[in-house]
Amino acid sequence: MNISSPCAVCAALAEAFAVIELILTAFGLMLGLVKPGDAFRRIAAILGVVIVAMVIPAILANAWSAMSFWQRLAVAAIALGIWQLARRRRRSRRTRAE
Numbered sequence: 001m002n003i004s005s006p007c008a009v010c011a012a013l014a015e016a017f018a019v020i021e022l023i024l025t026a027f028g029l030m031l032g033l034v035k036p037g038d039a040f041r042r043i044a045a046i047l048g049v050v051i052v053a054m055v056i057p058a059i060l061a062n063a064w065s066a067m068s069f070w071q072r073l074a075v076a077a078i079a080l081g082i083w084q085l086a087r088r089r090r091r092s093r094r095t096r097a098e
Contacts, residue, residue, distance in 0.1 A: 014053035021046045 025042050028034035034042070064072070 010057040011054045014050045018046055018050040 022043065025034060025039055029036065029039045067075070
């Protein structure tokens with residue numbers, strides 16, 4: 001299996017986890033460990049997470065590849081600023097708690 005892009009890796013992981021969870025839910029339903037109503041909710045939640053895990057990386061990868069170098073640099077600077085701000089806020093919360 002030749003996986004070349006991060007989107008394909010994310011899609012493959014999401015698919016593998018979804019298959020495992022669906023199999024476990026089916027076994028739980030067959031053995032009577034999971035109620036039918038709960039099984040339906042679990043399957044819907046699993047499929048929702050899989051759809052989000054497959055669609056969001058594809059959208060981000062397409063947007064990132066369409067940006068110029070300067071736009072990428074600006075996005076990286078904004079992300080670095082948000083990370084620094086969050087780090088300062090966490091540090092100030094720790095000092096107040098002590």
